Amino acid sequence: MTFHPSLTEKRFDAIVVGSGAAGSAIAAKLAQGGKKVLIVEGGPDRRNDQLVSSQLWARRLKWNGAPVIEDGANPVGHAFNASYGVGGAAMHHYAVWPRLHEEDFEMASRYEVGLDWPIGYDDLRSYYDIAQREAGISGDADAEIWRPKGAPYPMGPVPLLEQGRIIARGFERTGRNVAPLPLAVTSAIYNGRPVCLWDGWCDAGCPIGALANPLTLYLPEAMSHDAVMISDTPVTRILISDNGERATGVAVRPGGGAEQVLTADVVVLAAFAIQNPRLLLASATESHPQGIGNRSGLLGKYIMTHSAALIYGLFEEKTHQYKGATGGQLVSQDSYPKRTHEHDGAFGSYQWMIAQAVKPNDLLGIATTRADLFGEELHEFMVRAAHGFGSMTGCIEDLPVATNSVTLSDQKDDLGVPLARVFHTHNEQSSALWKSALAEGKKIFEAAGAREVWTGPQGAMHIMGGTIMGSDSKNSVTNSYGQIHDVPNLVVVGPGLFPTSGGVNPTFTINALALRSADHLLKHWPV
């Protein structure tokens, strides 16, 4: 991988701010299309051989940039969900790659709840297919009876191990369906990548290249087409032409030192759902007094995060819960239809990710599931759980709410950029959906034969929204390609574009959208 700690050139065809899933994907495609691309990463450089198998070392992959001030009843957990360094949050993602469903794109039209996307599933379908071919997804499309139309997976399903078999009994006994979990993890040699060892260290980053993280997937592709990357280089401002109609580049502070100006024909913001709006708000000019792309007043709004419905159980059998993938072994989307739980005041979709590989410690580890225990009681629990622990997680839709938003704080970081303040409180329907999922999950575990069943708190996983796409500048920040309304050469990629969250993990959609944006930009260059 080409790495330039300092730059002699200052002008590029495209500057991509951020090197995570979305940034690496669009950088690779623009570079492949012959563009001179610079990737600017605020955090440190990383290599796969630094990804130590330890829940403690894994914490070094988490956010370490400017503090984010969190507020509201249900904080988004930015420091846990985000990352700071080459590869971004995708370095510690679990590679669960399901597709959004058709109805997720048409929430307002179909249900008069939430927002519509400016595109439908069919607009994204071919890009899902490309992304899954390039990343390599293991799964069984036929077994996923809920799956939207699309090409079959390029690899067979991930192995079903003891924990998965045991929990699947509960779904079967309650008349529910399961299928192999679609994972961007190799179940066979794929494009030279080795087969996963199923040792459950995905959270610490995958050093062997089995999991499709940016260091394995798109960053090498970008570099092979002469893209340049600099790390430890925070972007402090987006630069705009005097008339406010064109982005001209970015101001950076390499290593926190003196400001330098880098210019480009296209600027792509790929710094995740909180830092993108922060940068746009902090780059206000005379022509964009409320922040770039904020003519609608919607910049920073509609921040969403999936609630995690955490179900735990102890079984008589040995579950070997330490084996497999951190994301799980099986999926069930029987509860995806939006109105399934409407009688409980709930609305929206969710899926179960079943039989996750779990280690003894850390926030999602065995010990934390019973944070009330300490001393000898904790030890006794740990000994029992070491042999019969099982878990599954519901990915619960969060309906978009305008007051859930990113704004600028009065406080500034070390470089003088105002900090982001994030307010987030789930609406009642989304919280009711989480409660409904917990009740269902407990029944499933009881039916599976768990001798003890308990649940976890309403945790936050994934962050979406804040720079939502839409049909025009009155209802959104960008168009469907991520181009800022009125500033077409300033492009946002990543989960911030999502007008709705659906009830599935976002990374597959992030990749598909980035590939679609790259395709559009290359076809319409100069943008």
Next chain:
Amino acid sequence: MGDGPEIVTISRRRFLRQTGVGGIGLLTFSIAGCQKKMTPAEARQSQVSYQVLSGSDVLAIETLGDALAPGSAAAGIAHYIDHQLNAPIEECMLMIRYLGVPTPFTPFYKGGLSAASAAATQVFSKPIEDLDETECRSLVSQIATGNVVGWQGPPSEFFYFVLRADAVDVRYGTKQGFADLEIPYAAHIEPPSSWGQ
């Protein structure tokens, strides 16, 4: 499913050999001005001096640590926390780094430990390190449930959660901890210390 490519696996041993890592390295502690690599447990046995924590902080951490996760004092919880608090924030491996606490973390720890020590004196009229098992358990229970009268520190329930996580890390999150639970560690890349940090 596409055409089935040959299914073979890369062995862990082979991978470790290929990457040239997986060796053993230890935390670096300073002894009499010299840098020496050792585990936190070894640092404790060697009575390595602390860089951030005071003597009373250490007594409180070890007392509370053993009450939270028995064996964590011997596993070096005090040296581990001291080392991490003394490290650059980007290298910090404490769970607190993603729990929304502003940096630096030292005031959080010192505030909580001071409050716990004061509570021991107030409730039991003795230093925290002199509490017997029942008293210590009672104190931890009060801290965990936010029922310490006059608590002067970070929210006690949260302090309990953070310190418990540290105790669990050194007791169960290490290669030795996995072995004690009969869980295979199965590292792709070995942690660079024998205690599995």
